[in-house]
Amino acid sequence: MAHAPARSVAKANPKPAADSVSSPALDRSGATxxxxxxxxxxxxxxxxxxxxxxxxxxxxxxxxxxxxxxxxxxxxxxxxxxxxxxxxxxxxxxxxxxxxxxxxxxxxxxxxxxxxxxxxxxxxxxxxxxxxxxxxxxxxTPGTITEDRLLEPGRANLLLAIGRRKLSEEAFAYGLAAVDISTGRFSLSEVPGVELGGAIARHDPREIVLSEAIHADPALARVWQDVTAPVTPLAQAELEPHAAERRIKEQFGVATLEGFGSFTRAEVAAAGAVLLYIERTQIGARPPLNPPTREANGATLAIDAATRANLELTRTLSGGRTGSLLDTIDRTVSASGARLLAEHLSGPLMDLTAIGHRQDAVTWLADDHGLRRALRDALARAPDLARALSRIGLGRSGPRDLAAIRDGLDAAAAISDLLAGAEALPANLEILGEHLRAADPALVESLRAALADDLPLSRRDGGFVRAGHHPGIDEARLLGQDSRKVIAALQARYAEETGCRTLRIKHNNLLGYYIEVPQAVGEACLKGIMRETFVHRQTMVDAMRFTSVELGELETKISGASDRALALETAVFDDLAAQVLAQTETVASVAEALAGLDVAGSHAELAVEQNWTRPRVDDGLAFQVEGGRHPVVEAALRRSGEPFIANECDLSGEGRGRIRLITGPNMGGKSTFLRQNALIAVLAQMGAFVPAAKAHLGLVDRLFSRVGAADDLARGQSTFMVEMVETAAILNQASRRSLVILDEIGRGTATFDGLSIAWACLEQLHEVNACRALFATHFHELTALSQRLARLDNATLKVAEHRGQVVFLHEVVPGVAERSYGLQVARLAGLPASVIGRAGAILKGLEKAERDRPSRPRIDDLPLFASLAPPPPPPEPAPAPDDGLGRLLDAIDPDAMTPREALEALYRLKRARAAQG
Missing domain, CATH: 3.40.1170.10 (DNA repair protein MutS, domain I)
Known part of the structure; x- marks a missing residue:
């Protein structure tokens, strides 16, 4: 009877898969x-x-x-x-x-x-x-793989579990347990419901597990639509709170969780869910996980999913790594360093002390070129300790994983010696150096003595124990590898004893090893020459075949030599693996230290290579950047031999400039300017240097970006709807410490609607959110708001015209754009000349009509803060207009008017009303 297999994992929702895995139940009756x-x-x-x-x-x-x-x-x-x-x-x-x-x-x-x-x-x-x-x-499953050939070396392979606890009738807090079983990473955190999507995006999991109740919650439907990872609901009955706590204790062999810190019920539920899923997918095997660490709420810069996508932090909008900020700044030389760099970029810090420690390490390494080069050379030789350790713990390792532990600990010792010989080490590097020295040298010596120089991929292949390390293995190998010599020696002795120079010892699959002699010699052997030694096996036409007790014993030894050698080597392997696992925490600590040093070295290498500077980060509200550049665009331009035009940005203080309204032509560089300042904030708070001549930034608690637009046809949302959803999230969450970048708000709808929305958003950011913001627009009418909004300042992108051609200078200067240069951009885009010519003629006609109308009214005359003030009392009933006002009203078509035309029409009505007295 077939052995009963382990239970299946609960049904998943693998979004990328084209086919359903589930098949109809099959009937066993009549089957073989x-x-x-x-x-x-x-x-x-x-x-x-x-x-x-x-x-x-x-x-x-x-x-x-x-x-x-x-x-x-x-x-x-x-x-x-x-x-x-x-x-x-x-x-x-x-x-x-x-x-x-x-x-x-x-x-x-x-x-x-x-x-x-x-x-x-x-x-x-x-x-x-x-x-x-x-x-x-x-x-x-996507979140539980450990094999090197299935994993991306520089990307964490996170399995994310989600639990929750009720705060009120309508509000929940969500616990997140992030586990990478390929490295042992295990972190817990809790976020309010409004931040769940952003938290998932920050972790970038390969797979998500949660309860059926959370998955079925209608309020979270949009969250599951946004994630790209497979989502696996688990039965609610399996996630009982006491069972969750018990699983954590059993995993780490403790009687209480107090030694790990204080966890919320939601975090414990998430941890229990992730351990249940791991136990089930690994059929009871327990990977060597690090003790869970709790990330306090607000410990990292909050960045929602839309902002991460817009800024292309770790992936571009097309989904690739090339062209992202991560790809641009990555100078790591190890897989573990690359993973840690991505983790730091995804979660910039809010702790000024931690940011300062990271910056100190980068400064120190940047200043000492020789030591930095030596450290990076040693790091490049270090294998991926964390993933090798995980495979050993799961019993899926091979000889090369043991060698990775040996070589990684060797590299750590060499790096530790380099740091020990340095002077004035910053605190961060001193701590990393202590972790590098934590491994027991005896473990390295044991691995070095036992493992051969050339190692197979699998232990089943054998041959990985060094010659001379184990006498029994050497003997079995000699017999297996040199069987021909042993057989030849026996054949020579038998030939001499029988006097038959043509005696041969042969082998076939039916008889195994046998002695073959001519028939005449064979008959003599039967009569007495070797009668006591040879045993007759077979008579041929011209030959006879024999065996002997000695040949039989030799055959048994030869046939079992390989199996015996492999069994002995497997025992050596198991002993070495046990020695490694006895130092799991120490080896994991060394792996983390190597990764941390690699990230610091990467930042330093980048700073020296690209002339980046250390930013000043403090607890104020400053945002002063001198000579700022966009790191990704600058790198692309450098490859083509073109310079990048640096710009300043000052959003500091309570006076003018806290919000900067930017106008200018398309292709002038508005979006690049907006993004580069957001990226500078991210780089500064992750502890890196920044692409600027000088930077002084007050901590940013939340970063919002609304740049670019796209339809979301899968959910039936238009470009404008997507824009409004993302804008709503910004206006509802941005605080005084936040940094907001907005581009072309209101352009996706009718002119009046769009201008009104952009206008109201600016007021909200200024009066209610009171945040630091960059606001790019083509609604030039909004520039007049600087006369009323005290913290609003105008800036524009410089443009030069030469012989009818427009030159975009990409320089941000104070002021207001005079025109949009839309026709010039259309010409550069390749529109047919006939279309460009016709558009030019229409534009001239419209501009002439504009000049012939009365002067433009002042925006001061319009109520700026109506949306923020209490609603006014109902107006007194107005007298019915006479025929003159009626004719003026009848002539107005609001849907066909520009904002300027609408204002002029309003003033014409006012003048007509005044004329009536």
Whole structure:
């Protein structure tokens, strides 16, 4: 009977996958014993593709085979019939299974790996129809993979679990447990409901698990629509609070959680959910996780999902890494350093002391070129300790993982010596140096003595124990590798004893090793020459075959030599792995220190290479940037040999300039200017230097960016709706410490509507949010607001005209744009000359009509703060207009008017009303 497999994971929602994994239930009746076993195991894992081990292949059957065939582009075949229909089948070689797993995981599928757990010979002894016992040994999901070939070296592979607790009738707080089982990282945090989407975006998980109740909450529907990772709901009954706390205690072998800190109920629920999912997918195996660390609410700069996307922090809008801020600033030389850099960029700090410590380390490394180069060379030789340690803990490691521990600890010792010889180490580097020295040198010596120089990928291949380390292994290897010499020596002795120079010792699959002599010699042997030694086996036409007790014993030794050597090597491997796991916390600490040093060195290398400067970050409200540049745009221009035009930005103080209203032509550089200042704030608070001649920034608590526009057709939202949703989030959450960048608010609707919305948003930012803001617009009418809004200042992008051609200077200066240069941009875009000519003629006509109308009214005459003041009392009923006013009103078409035309029409009505007395 087939062994009962472990329970399946709850049904997931793998968004990227094109096909559903779940298949209809299959009937075992009438199935062959092997197919009955497959059906039983598949029934226990209905939502996974089942990799069913058969010899050197993982086979897939029925619906799984059809899905895998399409997803992997492999041939779909047939294997017999079931219930009168052909059984679809396809398979992948075990040796190349990681490549196929990687492709399936990338498509959002989950895979149950079913291995043979007994020797086929054992199955035969149970009876002719017995099937080799098989079990599901693990469930491979996007958030639980550990194999190097399935992981991105520089990206964390986070599994994120979400729990919650009720604050009021309508409000919840959400706990997040982020675990990377490939490195052991385990962090907990709690956020209010309004920040859940941004928190998920910051973690950038590969997979999300939560309760069915949270997943089904209508208030969170938009959150799940926004995430790209597969979402796996778990049954509410499995997530009982006491069970969650028990799982945490069992994972870390403690009686109480107090030693880890104080956790909220939501955080404990999330931690319990993530440990339950790991236990289930790893079929009971426990990865070596670090103790959970709690991230206090407000510990990092809050950046919502839309802002992260708009600023392209870790990925561009197209989804790639190339061209993102992370790609531009990454000078790390190790995979662990690259992952930590991405983590720092995703969560800039709010702690001034921590920011200062990071900056001190960067300053020190930037000032000492020789030491920085030596440190980075040593770091480049350090393997990925964290991921090797995790695989060892899960029992999925190979000899190269042990070598990674050896070489990583060696590199850490060398780096520690470099730091020990330096003077005036900053506090951050001194702490990292102490962690690097924490490993036991005896562990390194043990690994160095036992492991060979050339190592196989898998321990099943053998040959990884150094010659001379274990006498039993050396003896077995000699017998296995030099069997020909041993057989030849025996053959020579037998030839001498029989006097037969043509005696040969041969081998075939039927007889094994045997002695072959001519028939005449064979008959003599039977009569007495070697009668006591040789045992007759076979008579041929012209030869006879014998064996001997000595040859039989030698054959047994030779045939078992490889198995014996591998068994002894496996024992050595297990002993070395146990030594490593006994120092799990120490090795993990060394891995973290290496990553931290790599990130500091990366920032220093970048600062020297690109001439970046250390920003001053304090608790004030300053925002002064001199000679600021956009890091990504500057890097692109440098590759093409073009300079970047640096600009200043001052949003400091309570007086004019806290909000800067920017006008200027398209392609003039408004969006670049807005983004570069937001990116400078992010870089400063992550502890890096910034692309500026000088920078003084007060802590930013929330960063908002509303730049660019796109339809969201999947949710039936237009460009303008997306714009308004994101703008609403900004106006409802921005505080006095926040930094807001807004571009072209109101351009997605009718002119009057758009101008009104942009106007009201500026008032709200100025009077209610009172934040630091950059506001770019094409509504030139808004520039007059600087006369009324005390903290509003106008700036524009300089443009020069030469022989009818426009030159964008990309320089931000005080003032107001005189025109938009739309026709020049259209010409650069390649619009047909006939269209450009016609547009020019229409523009001249409109401008002439504008000049012929009465002078433009002053914006001062319009009520600026009506939306912020109490509603006025109802107006007194006005007398009915006479025929003159009626004719004027009849001539007005509000939907066809520009803002300026509307204001002029209003003044004409006022003058007509005044004329009536």
């Amino acid at each position: 014993p092997m197919m009955a076993q497959y059906i039983e195991i598949k029934a226990a894992n209905p939502d996974c593709l089942l990799f069913y081990r058969m010899g050197d292949f993982y086979e897939l059957f029925f619906g799984d085979a059809e899905i895998a065939s399409r997803a992997l582009g492999i041939v779909l075949t047939k294997r017999g019939k079931h219930a009168g229909a052909d059984i679809a089948m396809c398979g992948v070689p075990v040796e190349r299974s990681d490549d196929y797993l990687n492709r399936l995981i990338a498509l959002g599928h989950r895979v149950a790996v079913c291995e043979q757990t007994e020797d086929p010979a054992e199955a035969k002894r149970r009876g002719p129809k017995s099937v080799v016992r098989r079990e599901v040994v693990r469930l491979v």
